[in-house]
Amino acid sequence: MGHQQPRTVFDSDAVPHSARISAWSDAVSRLLVPLRFTSRSQTIDGRIQELRTGEIRVIRCTASAHMGTRTPALAGGRGASQVKVAMPIRGTLTVEQDGRRMTLVPGELAVYSTSQTYRVGSDGAFDFAIALLPGDMAEDLEARVVDASARPIDRAAARGLRDALLGAAPGAAHDAELIADRLRLAVARARDVASAPSRRARLHEEALEIIERRLSQPGLGPQYLADALGVSLRTLYAAFAGSRRSVAATIRARRLERARDLLSRADHDDAAILEIAAEAGFDDGPHFSRLFRREFGAPPSEVRRRRLG
Template sequence: MPNILTSDHADDFRAELLTLPAGVASVSFFACPSLYSRRTPQLIRRSDPEVVQVAICLRQTIGVSQRRQEAVIQAGELFVYDTSQPYQAWMSGNGDIARMGVVHIPRNALPLPAAGMQRILARPLSGSRGIGAVLTSFLASLASQGATLNASDLARLGGVTVDLVTTYLAHHIDALQTVPGESRQRALLMTIYTFIEAHLHDPDLAPNTIAAAHHISLRQLHRLFQQEDTTVAALIRSRRLDHCRRDLENPTLQHLPIYAIGARWGFADAAGFSRSFRDTYAVTLGEYRRAAYTSRA
């Protein structure tokens, strides 16, 4: 897609670019010290892929201007711009490196009203709460792990990407009723997974508290997990044990008693923690920790 690009570092311009094809969408991550981008009516007439772009500022600041709207985007915030309309954008590292991620989705793949989309162009959108936090976490994970994913992984993640972006944008333009039920369900499931991961340390984390936090019934929660090859309780236990296993291997945490490691990941009962670990890994907590230290010696 043609744009006019300039930079304050044109004499020694260095940048990083990672592009990930993900089904009907694609995701790209870009880093540089500074960049100014301009898309003019002439360039749009020459080539227009008719794509909606949802961008996240990962580091430093980004500026964007479209349809007489202008905003400065801080790290952790998102914004939307449209390739079919002129825009200007800039990245500034403020003496460092600026980083951003962009989800590119064909406009016809987003079942959202055009008028609503126009209202949110070039405006800062929160990425710190609810579905925004889930989308931000998802994109940050892609930024760090995307280069290790194979084509089949990326194809599967493409549907997740579109579902999350669609639900996120629908939330901001009050158009959730236009999002297909399956997309809303998958986005809700991703939100629940993120919530569970963020609250593993809480010993009160349980199916009933998760359902209440997401304003759904306990029955609805269990129904969501019917196709996940696990239960909510089993997922919580598995994720807690995985974190505990890593902590037992961590030499910087060797001063912590074993029961304290369990407690920091939500195992309030030391005996229950010991039994769950042994049942899962076929070894006691003490044996696992000693073996981890021996292998590093």
Template sequence: MNLVLTTASVPDGEKLAYWRDALSTALVPMTVATRGDGPFSGRISTARLGHLRVSAIEADPQRTSRTPRHIAQAPADYIAIGVQTAGTATLVQDGRHAGASEGDLVVYDTTRPYSLDYPEPFSTRIVRMPRRAVGLPEEDLRRVTGTAISATEGFAALLVSFLTALTTSVPACSPSVAARLADGVVDLFATLVEERTRGRGEQAAGAHKHLVLRIRDHIDRNLGDPALTPQTVAAAHHISVRYLHRLFEGEGITVARLIQQRRLHECARELGRPDAPTRTVSAVAQRWGFANPAHFSRVFRAAYGRSPREWVRAGSFT
């Protein structure tokens, strides 16, 4: 861990304020109320891992709260996963009350008010992920935030094991390795979310199918934009590229290939019309998003077995 913050050497009268600032630095701004009358003790180790922040916390009983005032004054768009490694916790968010025991996961959203109550000395491991990195639909995230998940439930066991090992001692590694580890955490979390939303049966499947149809329609409406890529498609639908690719795993085609296929189809249709000789091949290619004429000719021949000019002469579109 890169940073260790502890109340050990802080005067008793200043411990609570110090601890509140420590948690706000490592996690997000919040209030802290201690339980009990004796001196308070707390320790937090925190470090960055790619686009994640991972923290290990050990402390005396307390209640932490993120209020609307905190959200207004210090917006923080994160999804947080906590692994309860000792003691118990109660998470309250969106009207849900979720109790977590040792080994359980809690998931919450820092853009909405929440509280975490620890009634006894505890330790927890928290991973904070930017929402843009998670890239899951809001309706899916809402099904898991404000909840506790038992480590005995399906995919959660693997995620708990991985997060506990990772947050106990963040490895010293290169930025590229750290980025891959962070992506691995996000992938594991996304898989857990999908596992739990699939439990909704046809409702979840229908939502995914609807999203795929929206994405296909978006691609068709923007074929002429040479900047149309999986990255821009994902951004337009507020999901990650990783999640976009996962959506299309059952479609039998990648998003990049679909964009090229639809562009080629429209070019072939236009070049095969009776009045096609009045248009230049490069103008048609550019109209449908191909910025490089030589590249267009290569991929057209690969798809249709003829060059664009041969296609025009043959009037071949069917």
């Protein structure tokens, strides 16, 4: 299941004053991961809405001042090895992890790991969204998040990830992949805000990384890359302006190289040419064969024949 109509799953008005911290804790534990909650007022007033369920979960909380702590004992238990994204909507939100402390305002976000201790909350009433994502949705993601936790994130990358998680991003068909790519991008940009020339070079490098990861997906194209990187098509094209190939030509060339590599591997000797094409991201066999011949001077079947002798 993915995006859905917001559904209220907890409202403190239905709970006696003295039991509200405990009830809030139970609700958050059920929806996300266990935390220990404290409040100077000895209560937590507010409500929790589910914005998204399934592998990627998102809740929105409107609440009085409080702090949630992932203690050492909790960090090693249920809900470990996952990634959280904190996004303030109104008021400020403070995130602490790995000796770093960051106070966010609306429009900013922070990423952090559930496998390490952390604190998240506010000294005043606030409205915020929290996303919970599986740590294995991208290679080495959890380790990268630990290094990036509670660090400032490039605003463009933050906006792209926030829009994807809260449902403002286009293209629901590749929703999970888009979120994974935008999360990696946000984590990679958590350290510095580069100058304009180096931003362009970095964007080109990040686009190439996504191309390699998504090469087998027919939907990979300039628009997907622009969506994943959180930039306009014009900005994406500008990042490739100084390279030998355009965006589309780069994707096509890498797919053809992937197909040639597969044809040269013994473990693919029994695979049909159409299967090789599909694994390289082509969904039209005759079109693949024409492009392959044009690029390498021989059809795929001939390349395979030469290898087999």
